[in-house]
Amino acid sequence: MTKKIVQYAFIQTLPVLCGYIFMGIAFGILLERGGYSFLWAFLISLIIYSGSMQFVLIGLLGGGMGLFSVILLTLSVQSRHIFYGLSFIEKFKAMGKTGWYMVFSLTDETYSLLCGMQIPKELNEKKVFFTVAFLNQSYWVVGCTLGAILGGFIGFDTTGIDFAMTALFVVIFIEQWTSFKSHIPALVGTGCGVGALVIFGASAFILPALIASVGLLLILKSRIPQGEAQEACQ
């Protein structure tokens, strides 16, 4: 039974395995270049476990940004999670203690797998959920740690590998651009980002850009058609 569950979960998570190992290694290399050993990479991927936020985190580790800004930035970057959780409230509750781990480990990728799986009836759904979530985090922790270890030994010139982070956000931007009914939120963010960068400069623009975006979106909200172009889950 357990063997069948692990087998099924492993096959389901294969695409995530490729993605997490690759992005994890890119993160590990970047972190190592920033002067932090693989132990930091292990700790970060173990307790934060968030692709986009970990890439942003590298720039914050030096402590240049105030704690309040760090809190606001993190909550904003992760605000999409509000919707992920809503689809699984009853199911995770029914899982008891492992439900806490499910809440913690609900990344974009795990969410989309949990939504999309057609679990065979003979398998225990709760155990499949947990195994999928656990396998995904294992891939991520291995990728991040491995990247930071390899980073010290890589022979070729890694200058420019930090573009992986830019590319990741551009990909998410395009995904959201095509799946959202309205392009106003993306345009508001672009406008506020560029505007704040020009006014406040590279080291202090994120917080004003976020505050301006929240304000503008609240003002414009009645004019923005809401809902995704197609329902993602349930």
Place this chain on the structure above:
Amino acid sequence: MSLEFATPMLVILVVAVCTFLSRFLPFALFGGGKEVPVIVKTLGELLPPAVIAILVVYCLRGVHFAIAPNGLPEFIAIGIVALLHIWKRNNLLSIGVGTISYMFLIQSIF
């Protein structure tokens, strides 16, 4: 404890707690079957694309447009990522090819 250890550790813990809170929020607020407040729903829905756009700007904050190569490598590489992604819709392919192209551009051409 040295500052070199304490500062990153503090930042990591704060980000970890906030990340968990954002994932836990829907369960804390609406676990009892309560109605989701409209403002939370609205921001949860409208904010993500805006934040991602700001993060793209954040990634490009160090690019000097007035000084050669005028951000050309960044724009070419972003173009490659965007076109590839619109065409193939494969995250790994778009990010991988885009990153390698960028590394090639700044190491060998510009």
